[in-house]
Amino acid sequence: MLNGIIKDLEEGYKYIGIKQSNINQKVELRHKAITEYKKRLRQVLQSQLNARNQVMAIDTFALPVIKYPVGIIKRTEEAIKGTYIAPRKLLTMHGELHPESYITRWYLNRKDGGRELKSVQHPVKEEEQSIKAYIASMATSDKLLAEFQSAALTMELFPDDEEIDGHMKPLHSAYHRQISNDSDLYQTFMWLNKGNLMTNTETLLMAAQKRVFLTKQVQTKIYHTRDDRRCRLCKDAPKTLQHIVNGCKQLAGSTYTKWHIHVAGVVYRSLCDAYGLNKPQHWWEAPGKVNENDCAKILSNLYIRTNKHVLADLPDIVVVDNENKRDTIIYIYPYPMTTI
Known part of the structure; x- marks a missing residue:
């Protein structure tokens, strides 16, 4: 204060870790949070942790950076989409996610055949729901919160992968449909529950189960980039993942x-x-x-x-x-x- 006048806080100050000033710095703060999240995500992906521990490290070390400023920094739909896509790119670059695999399986529980990763939107949704619950409980005694609630100023959440049923996709759901009728799912996915494999190994096995490898059958029936779909070794059957694993006569004896x-x-x-x-x-x-x-x-x-x-x-x-x-x-x- 100078001569009874409060000087503008152009440089700003920090309050509970969030920079405050008269100038709108929400865009800068949002960018800073996303940058720090990517930095921590890279550190985890470059570590030598096994698959299960690596996912736990992402959930406990990287995601809190996004969760902390929820309710203080307003998020636009474009910002949400950017935060939503960024981890996919990093996971693919580090070999943790097959480019053609279905992302939803990352968010399923390991007992259901997933990898139990929390999406970027998961902690945001939890924090927003907590804020809404607090406002609803305090609105009866606080007039300001009552006005806020009556004005229906709700915060919309961009839908994430956890709200999409990955089993509805015909190609990606074929494996789950096949084993759900005559197999013990707990025993089938025990290798995922143990989580003692490296992440790139899990990625390879899950991509094989979803049959997203670019075989001649996929190129012919889905991408329509090839006319001949027969196996180049036996020339008898279409080159599908099933044929490669246990159906080629030329590979039977070796x-x-x-x-x-x-x-x-x-x-x-x-x-x-x-x-x-x-x-x-x-x-x-x-x-x-x-x-x-x-x-x-x-x-x-x-x-x-x-x-x-x-x-x-x-x-x-x-x-x-x-x-x-x-x-x-x-x-x-x-x-x-x-x-x-």
Whole structure:
């Protein structure tokens, strides 16, 4: 104050971390919040955290920067859209999000096959709802808040991905539709619940489940950029993701066999741990035909003699449980995927 006159606060001051002055600085503050959010998001994406911890770091370290000034800085629809798109670009640049995958799955719970990331709009919505609830509770005793409420000055929220049902998309929902009828979803997505994979590995697996890879079938039926959709190896069937994984005759005796042996080896070593049996030290070592102790006997890739001739007489693993008097026959086979 100078001679009874309050000098204009052109340079401004900070109040609870928000810069205040006579000059409208909302655009600058909004830009500063978004810049800091991107900076923290990059720091998390460049870290060596596994997939689950990386998502938790984004939710607890980066998103609060956007949440803090809610209710103080007015947000335009253009600003919301910019904040909404920015994390997608960064996630794609760092290999955390496949360019053709459906973003909604990022926001689903891990038990439902998602990655449990909170969208940029999630903390904003929570804060705005808290402010509205406070105004509604205090309007009875505060005239100013009562006038604010009666004027219906509500804050509109730009819709986010969490309000969109990703399972309604025909291509992206095919995998969920297929497994929802005859599979245990909890067991199916247990690898996501554990969250011990790196994020780029999760991204690759989820993109494969959604079948968004640019195969000849996709180029022919969806993008219409190719006329011949047949597999270049066998020339017998369309080159779909299903065909590549478990349908090509040319790969049956080489690549598929290696995959089969590796998957069976994982199951075999887990069974050895369960029954206290010796197991191969390395994943590439082939298990023995017979492995037994007083508790159990495990037969690996051994022909089973039957009274009647059967085609499936070479199971991958047979477990003879001596304590429970129970035999278990295990076949490893790929889960069939529908074509598009």
